[in-house]
Amino acid sequence: MRREDERRARILLSRLAEPYDERVQQVVAEHGVVETVGCAVRDGRAPGGADLGRLVARLARAEAVDDERIAGRLGARILVPGDPEWPDGLDQLEHPPWCLWATGPGDLAALADRSVAVVGARASTAYGDHVTAGLCVDLVARGFTVVSGAAFGIDATAHRATLAAEGSTVAVLAGGVDVPYPRANTGLIDRIRRTGVLVSETPPGGAPARMRFLARNRIIAGVARGTVVVEAGLRSGARSTLKHARELGRPVMAVPGSVESLMSQGTHAEIRLGAELVTDGAEVAELVGRIGDDLAPVKQGESRAADGLTEDLRRVWQWLRPRSSSAVDDVMARSGLTLRETLGALRELERAGLAEELLDGWQRRPVGAR
Amino acid sequence: MRREDERRARILLSRLAEPYDERVQQVVAEHGVVETVGCAVRDGRAPGGADLGRLVARLARAEAVDDERIAGRLGARILVPGDPEWPDGLDQLEHPPWCLWATGPGDLAALADRSVAVVGARASTAYGDHVTAGLCVDLVARGFTVVSGAAFGIDATAHRATLAAEGSTVAVLAGGVDVPYPRANTGLIDRIRRTGVLVSETPPGGAPARMRFLARNRIIAGVARGTVVVEAGLRSGARSTLKHARELGRPVMAVPGSVESLMSQGTHAEIRLGAELVTDGAEVAELVGRIGDDLAPVKQGESRAADGLTEDLRRVWQWLRPRSSSAVDDVMARSGLTLRETLGALRELERAGLAEELLDGWQRRPVGAR
The missing domain is CATH 1.10.10.10 (Winged helix-like DNA-binding domain superfamily/Winged helix DNA-binding domain)
Structure with missing residues (x-):
């Protein structure tokens, strides 16, 4: 019963508060999801009596949504911590997702177990695309799943090369799993839905809003056992994915390039900050495998x-x-x-x-x- | 008197034994140069009675050479530890040179005090040459002397760019300072002799033998306050220069490049082994400067x-x-x-x-x- 309550509370909460809402995360950390949502429904306040503001204002509308039915209609499943398909260690994020929507034939936990995130700049260069493709084909040959964000540039190349090599790939979207974005990648996203797994913490219909792109990066880092950034400008969002991977204690890797390429400035900066320089799939596999081993006593x-x-x-x-x-x-x-x-x-x-x-x-x- | 004895003994010793002769280095570490050479001259043996082999066989010929006169004729000076022009910390090498021959208008110690070694592959690429030139021009603007080995490729480009920017450059040769090598770089080496400093531990007339190239690399590392390798194959000799710099506790830096370039494989391997990734002169200056500061309490x-x-x-x-x-x-x-x-x-x-x-x-x- 307790597990069912928790599941219901998490699904409802995902309609009420963004996972990066620090105030709600704090209340949940202290009182648990069931108590927090229950109090909000009963009293219109947090368990301690604190004001939950906009969360309460959204209650009526959120309670009217039947997410289990929506999931059924979309052929999606809703995952919560403790589910067999919930990826290992995802709850160790500073702000773990309330729940995850997943669609596609793959088993997310099984794929995540031997996976690498390959991410990078939207404005990738021919060099970056070429290295990304080689890296992904190599990782597929070593039995790794490639996780990325379905964005333009490195992300799309990573998914495409993995699919071309008949490997497994997981795309983490910023909007709902039924909202392919960017629109130009709709065909690619559909192929991932048919062969791998599409994942999002945003409920169906949710727009890929700016904050959700940043939040999405932590899920990429949390699903994959290690993260490689192939190309990144100094301010690239891909660097935030590395930051989350580092916080989780997972291998953080970057591919070097010409010192004259703007798209390698971010990877060079990351290597200077401690990311491991990698040049091929063998080096990535060695690092991700090594940490896997390191967890064993x-x-x-x-x-x-x-x-x-x-x-x-x-x-x-x-x-x-x-x-x-x-x-x-x-x-x-x-x-x-x-x-x-x-x-x-x-x-x-x-x-x-x-x-x-x-x-x-x-x-x-x-x-x-x- | 003692200093004069030491000087004479060191100059004689440099005609008798290569500095990488471990046996002689051991005897000298135990008994000092004066005692070692004195015993060899008097008794034909080492102070402890050990056999010094070929060293003694070379004695008669070496004693017949008047190196101070040769130095005078070449316009060169012979430096030994304790001389004002002896570069700081050079004696901390595992096998310090017995003495150094120097020629050129620069003051070696003063130049070494704010210097960076820029070294790399003989078979450099256009990318490597271009980055080397930019780096050296930048270092000159920051008041650094560029130290290198006058070899083909990165070394020659480093010297040329430094001279073009009207900076100071020091070339450490494997053969004698009167034996320009490679021959094709004779013009370049002559320009360094006229404007900077040419250095060698090999006495005048000495051939640039294979072992001396490897030995020369430790002097480059020992003269410069830090070493950057711009391009290097996996087996490049430039990597040994980094190794010596690391042993001296000096900044060890490498420039990244395309993961598909053979000439960046060595620099990437060095970064993976702990060398600092650098992309421009500012980053090099920061590191070399920082260590300089670190020496201050x-x-x-x-x-x-x-x-x-x-x-x-x-x-x-x-x-x-x-x-x-x-x-x-x-x-x-x-x-x-x-x-x-x-x-x-x-x-x-x-x-x-x-x-x-x-x-x-x-x-x-x-x-x-x-």
Whole structure:
């Protein structure tokens, strides 16, 4: 019963208050959704007696809407925390969505579990589009779902390349899932609806208002296990997606480009602020995979062990992969050490239990072996 | 007398042993140059009785050379540690040079004091050359000397752009200062000799042998206050210059480029390993200047204070300059925060004594004011 009440309260609340309404978020954090909405309905005030202002003014109209019926008619489902399809960790956002509307054949939680957000400037360059396409095709080959925002530029290229590679893609919209925006991308958005998942926290019919675009970015960051920005001007909204990913402790990545391109100024600024520079899908997969591993207790030990290494050892260790071997030549080239230094470091890592030699090269020692 | 003995011993030693001869370096570290060379001359052995091998075999020929006379004839000077012209901190290299040969009108120590090494691939691209030229012109305008290796590609472009901007440039050669190499750069090297400083640890007449190129890179890193690599393949020697700069605790910087350019693979790898991404002369100057400041005691406090800041505060603080103000707009764009967040962060930095508001914007609070 409690779960049903919570679900109803969240759906109603999504018609009453934007998720970035700090006052409502505070009341909910203190009293819970059921109590907050119940009080508003009963007393026209918040549980503590605080004025909820416009929220109450919207009550009558919101109560008249039957969202479950609307969902049925649209072929959409309404997700709330605790549902099997609710993406892992989405509630850890500073302002989590009240609920999510989803449509499309994919299972959002399952797709999110191995996913990367690929986002960027609307005014992308040919370079940015080209890199985005290569990155997405590569991520699809590694079994990743690509999450983006269906906007012009990098977003649209990310979805298109993923679909072309027959991969799974999730689009998070700022307006309702029945309000394709930008209109010129209606065809693309329809294809995502047919093959992947369309997601929005805005109820059906809701307009893609400016604040909702900014709010939408946090959901992209919250659904995906890591976020890559391919191109971004200094003031690009894509940078806010990175900020949310960082707040969630998820990998934050940026692709470099010409120092003379305005569309790389934002990615360079992010790298200077601590985002990881990535140049291909392998590097993205390594980072997103690594954090996935880091959440498991044993690998944390491994990462802690690596923290204590000397610089040369870390250089070499960082280029070893956990489940496939790397040739010494390759490790040497990537680490920038001499052959002697590389071999020395590998032997030392072996002694420390952090690396092992196979027939065709070296790999990180499997955790269970320690 | 002691200083004269040391000088004579170092000059003789530079004819006897390459500075990367670990065995000789060990004996010298233990017994000093005077004792080591004295013993070799007297007993044909090291002070502890160890065999110095080929060093002793070279003695007779080396003693027959009058290097002070050669220096006089070449218009060169021989520098040893303790000389006013000996660059600060050069002795902190793992294998410091025995002595340096210098020629040209510049004062090496004075130039080194505000200098940046700009190095990179021999097979530079048009992009790399263009960025190098812009960077050097910018650094000259900020009063920096550009240090490089006179090689083809990025090195030559760095020297040429610096000379074109009427700046000071220092070339560190692998062979003797009278052995211009590569030969095609003889004209360029002659211009540096006439206007800046040519430096080498290899005695006059010495060939630019392969090992000496690698050894030369550590001197570039040791002379300059920071090192930027503009373009580098994965196996580029320029990466070893960065490695030495890092070992000296000096700023290590790399310029990003297209992820599809082989000549940016090395710079991207370095950024992934911790090199600071830089896109223009201002960013280079800020880093090299900052470390310079960090050596002064009070600024260290400032940097420690910044270490404890929240991410938003650090983002904002990092874009404030110490001696000129930045507009709020500009700080906002660079930090990637909203206007509200930026203003909030500035106020908080002000309360912490780390920033102050001027008529036309904000700046880092002068150290003396705290």
